[in-house]
Amino acid sequence: MEKTSIHGMWSSRFAFILAATGSAVGLGNIWRFPYMTSDNGGGAFVLVYLLCVAMVALPILFAEIAIGRRGRRSPIHSLMDITREDGVSRGWVGIGWISIIAGVLILSFYSVVAGWTLHYSWLYVKQLFGGAAITDPGLVFAELLSHPFELTFWHAVFMVLTMGVVALGVEQGLERAVKFLMPALFIMLLLLVAYGATTGHLGAAASFLFNPDWSKIDGGVFLRAMGQAFFSLSLGMCTMMTYGAYLPRDVSVPRVGATVALADTGIALLAGLAIFPIVIGFGMAPTGGGAGLIFTSLPLAFNSIPFGVVYGLIFFLLLAFAAWTSSISLLEPATAFLVERGVSRKTAALSMAAFCWGLGLLSVLGFNHWSHVKILGRDIMSFIELIANDLMLPLGGLLIALFAGWFISGERMREQLHGLPAPLFTLWRWLVRVVAPVLVAVVLVRAVI
Ligand code: PFF
Numbered sequence: 001m002e003k004t005s006i007h008g009m010w011s012s013r014f015a016f017i018l019a020a021t022g023s024a025v026g027l028g029n030i031w032r033f034p035y036m037t038s039d040n041g042g043g044a045f046v047l048v049y050l051l052c053v054a055m056v057a058l059p060i061l062f063a064e065i066a067i068g069r070r071g072r073r074s075p076i077h078s079l080m081d082i083t084r085e086d087g088v089s090r091g092w093v094g095i096g097w098i099s100i101i102a103g104v105l106i107l108s109f110y111s112v113v114a115g116w117t118l119h120y121s122w123l124y125v126k127q128l129f130g131g132a133a134i135t136d137p138g139l140v141f142a143e144l145l146s147h148p149f150e151l152t153f154w155h156a157v158f159m160v161l162t163m164g165v166v167a168l169g170v171e172q173g174l175e176r177a178v179k180f181l182m183p184a185l186f187i188m189l190l191l192l193v194a195y196g197a198t199t200g201h202l203g204a205a206a207s208f209l210f211n212p213d214w215s216k217i218d219g220g221v222f223l224r225a226m227g228q229a230f231f232s233l234s235l236g237m238c239t240m241m242t243y244g245a246y247l248p249r250d251v252s253v254p255r256v257g258a259t260v261a262l263a264d265t266g267i268a269l270l271a272g273l274a275i276f277p278i279v280i281g282f283g284m285a286p287t288g289g290g291a292g293l294i295f296t297s298l299p300l301a302f303n304s305i306p307f308g309v310v311y312g313l314i315f316f317l318l319l320a321f322a323a324w325t326s327s328i329s330l331l332e333p334a335t336a337f338l339v340e341r342g343v344s345r346k347t348a349a350l351s352m353a354a355f356c357w358g359l360g361l362l363s364v365l366g367f368n369h370w371s372h373v374k375i376l377g378r379d380i381m382s383f384i385e386l387i388a389n390d391l392m393l394p395l396g397g398l399l400i401a402l403f404a405g406w407f408i409s410g411e412r413m414r415e416q417l418h419g420l421p422a423p424l425f426t427l428w429r430w431l432v433r434v435v436a437p438v439l440v441a442v443v444l445v446r447a448v449i
Contacts, residue, residue, distance in 0.1 A: 003072040004072065005072045005073070005170075005245050005246050006073075006339075006340070007169065007170050007245070007246060007336055007339065008169055008170035008171045008246065009170070009171075009246045009247070009248055010170070010175060010243075010246050010247060010248065011171065011175060012248075013248070013251045013256060015175050015178075015179070016243065016246070016247050016251065016256055017256055017259050017260060017263070018175075018178040018179060018182045019174055019175065019178045019243055019325075019329070020065075020234075020240060020243050020256070020260045021182065021259075021260050021263045021264060021267075022177075022178040022181065022182050022325030022326065022328075022329070023234045023239055023240070023243065023325065023326055023328075023329030024232060024233050024234050024260055024261075024263070024264035024326075025185070025263070025264055025267045025268075025322050025325070025326070026110075026232075026322045026323050026325065026326030026327075027110065027113055027114065027117075027319065027322065027323050027326070028228070028231045028232040028268075028326075029232055029264065029267050029268040029271050029322065030267075030268075030271040030275075030294075030318065030319050030322055031113070031293075031294050031319065032228065032231070032232075033228065033232065033268040033271060033272065034271055034272050034275045034276070034293060034294070035293040035294070036224060036225075036228055037209065037272060038286055038293060040216070040220075040221050040224055040225075041212075041213055041216030041217070041221065042208045042209060042211070042212075042213065042216075042286065043207075043208070043209060043210050043211045043212035043213060044212040044213050044214065044215075044216035044217045044221060045216070045221055045224070045225055046209055046210065046212070046269070046272075047212045047217075048217060048221050048222055048225040049225040049228060049229060050265065051225075052222075052225050052226045052228075052229040052439075053229050053233070053261055053265055055431065055435055055436070055439065056226065056229065056397075056431075056435070056436045056439050056440060057229040057230065057233045057235055057261065058257065058258065058261050059401070059428050059431035059432045059435075059436055060235050060236070060397050060400055060401050060404075060432065060436055061233055061235060061240055061257045061260065061261060062253055062254055062257045062417060062420075062428060063400055063401060063403075063404035063405075063413075063432055064235065064238065064239075064240035064241040064244060064400060065240050065241070065243070065244035065247065065253045065256070065257055066244065066253050066404070066413060066416035066417055067079075067082065067241050067244065067400070067403075067404060067408070067416075068238075068240065068241035068242060068243065068244025068245040068247070069244045069245060069247045069249070069253065069416055070082060070412060070416050071241075071245060072245050073245060073336070073340055074096075074242060074245070074333055074334075074336035074337040074339075074340055075095070075096035075099050075100075075238035075241050075242060075333055075337075076093060076096030076097060076100070076337055077096075077337070077340050078096075078241065078245060079092055079093045079095060079096045080093050080096075082408060085409075086407070086408055086409045086412070088403075088407045088408065089407075092399070092403050092407065094399075095238065095396060095399045095400060095403065096238060098237070098392055098395065098396050098399070099236075099237040099238035099239075099241075099333060099396055100333060100334050100337065101392070102236070102237040102388050102392040102393060102396060103237050103238075103239070103330050103331075103333055103334055104334065104352070104355065104356055104359065105359070105384050105387065105388040105392070106237070106330055106388045106389070107162075107327060107330040107331060107356040107360075108356045108357075108359035108360040108362070108363060108384065109360060109363045109381045109384050109385060110323065110326070110327055110330060111155050111158045111159050111162065111327060111356065111357065111360050112151060112155045112360050112363045112364055112381065113323070114155075114158045114319075114320060114323035114324070114327060115151060115153075115154030115155040115156075115157065115158045116144065116151075116154065116295060117316050117317075117319040117320040117323060118154045118157055118158055118316075118320050119144055119150065119154045120295070120299070120312070120316040121313060121316040121317050121320055123140070124309055124312040124313035124316060125313060127309050127312075128309055128310070128313065133303060133309075134299045134302075134303060134312075135303065137295070137296045137297070137298075137299035137300050137303075138296045140299070141295045141296050145367040145368065146367070146368050147368070148364055148365060148367075148368050148369060151364045151367065151368075152361065152364050155357065155360050155361075155364060156357060158320075158323070158324070158327070159353050159356065159357045159360070160353075161324060162324065162327040162328055162330075162331055162353060163331065163349050163350060163353035165177045165324075165328045166328050166331045166332055166335050166345075166349040166353070167345060167346045167349040167350065169345055170246050173328075174328055174332065177324070177325065177328065178325055181321045181324060181325050182325065184321060185318055185321045185322055185325075186267075188314050188315075188317065188318040188321075189267065189270050189271065189274060189318060190270075191314060192274035192275075192311065192314065192315060192318070193270055193273050193274045195274075195277075195278075195311060196273055196274050196275075196276075196277035196278060197277070199277045199278065199281040200281070201276075201277035201278075201280045201281040202273065202277050204276075204277070204280050204286075205272065205273055205275075205276035205277040205280060205286070206273065208276055208280075208286045209269065209272050209273070209276065219446065222443070223443050223446050226394070226439065226440070226443045227389060227390055227393070227394065227443065230389075230393040230394060230397055231389050231393060232264055232268060233260075233261060233264055234326070234329060235393065235396075235397050235400075236392070236393035236394060236395070236396035236397035236398075236400065237333075237392065237393055237396050238333055238396070238400075239329045239330065239332070239333060241333075241400075242329075242332055242333040242336060243329065243332075245336075252418065252419030252420075253416060253417050253418075253419070253420075254417060254419055254420045254424075254428075255419060275293070275294070275298065278298065278301045278302075278305075279293070279297060279298070279301065281301070281305075282297075282300065282301040282304070284297055284301075294319075298312075298315065299312060302315070331349065331352055331353060331356070334348075334352045335348045335349045335352055336348075338351070338352065362380050362384070363380050363381035363384060365380070366379045366380030366381050367379065367381070391444070391448070394440050394443055394444045395444060397436070397440055398436075398437055398440040398441060398444065401432040401433075401436040401437050401440065402432075402433075402437055404432050405429060405432035405433035405434075405437075406433060410429070413429075
């Protein structure tokens, strides 16, 4: 008998694609991808990134969705069922626990950064109605970081938005939210790219993004491109596994998986094509922008272009929407787990969100009252990012690849990956068995030492 999820199911293939793309497309694409590209040699980084997506991320994405659909429960419970059915060590359930911890850690700081985007959106709304212009974006950003109350407020607003959607459940909450937010996001992005095209600098931006300077490719670029691929595709912490648990039986996992990966990559590139023409047009160098590229450089550019306030508002709202559809996917796995333990969905979403919000206060305070606290030379937020993004996601991805490739029943995997022709199934199997684990292990070792 085919299992169904007690949490509800996506109403269609398209609903899943929107939700999974919503999870994948977030701060990672619009804030992180452009500045990582900027800092790591432009086209060279893009090329290696695309390679990592195809060779490592895509096969692991298939594995996560397939495992989720087979289990039909939250990651920990799905893995418990699958290990029992296939007679495999229960130790693999540990992947589910790592994923819950990683999700909580990531959501704690993700919501703080998403709060910045709300703050900036608000500044532009005020400016539209005659408020002061952001004349010195560097100062505005520094001031924001130095005010714990302001940071905490926006962090709380964002967390409430996230919790509200998750509390409503898969069909009434998640699906309805992504059906509204994703098209809005896409339209805003196209508007920005269209603007970029009119600046006359689209060509320069495209050549920066797509003309690889081969001399720039080294081990470090590989390391960062791989980490970016995991983060951007929401891999390694069972988010896609959770979304897969709500996927109808007849939908082809490889098809939706490939669509999500293409959409995520396409939107990252579009974000680059939206941002770099403005940066170049404003006379700033596209290289070496750093993490402040968006919060400090772009407002400067928006300040001096016609309708800059409107573009500024669209841009930061776009970022907030993208972060929202990602943060709901960060909260859902832990919430679903508690629901399966008998907690009501509202209480589960509320308590997990409250916990992550509380943890986020550490990141908030790390920018001001506790700015002297340095762990391994990093501020508190960067330290949490290091543990969660750079260590736990690749570790989770590595374990998922090994589990899917070597331990879980190949027959059952094949059933879940129906639609994949036999030679491609064999190729997928070798990618998760050997190629992905070896590459991820190299990245992990490099990150640790
Ligand atoms: N993929 C999201 C982004 O690019 O911003 C971040 C993310 C969401 C990472 C969900 C991990 C995750 F499970």
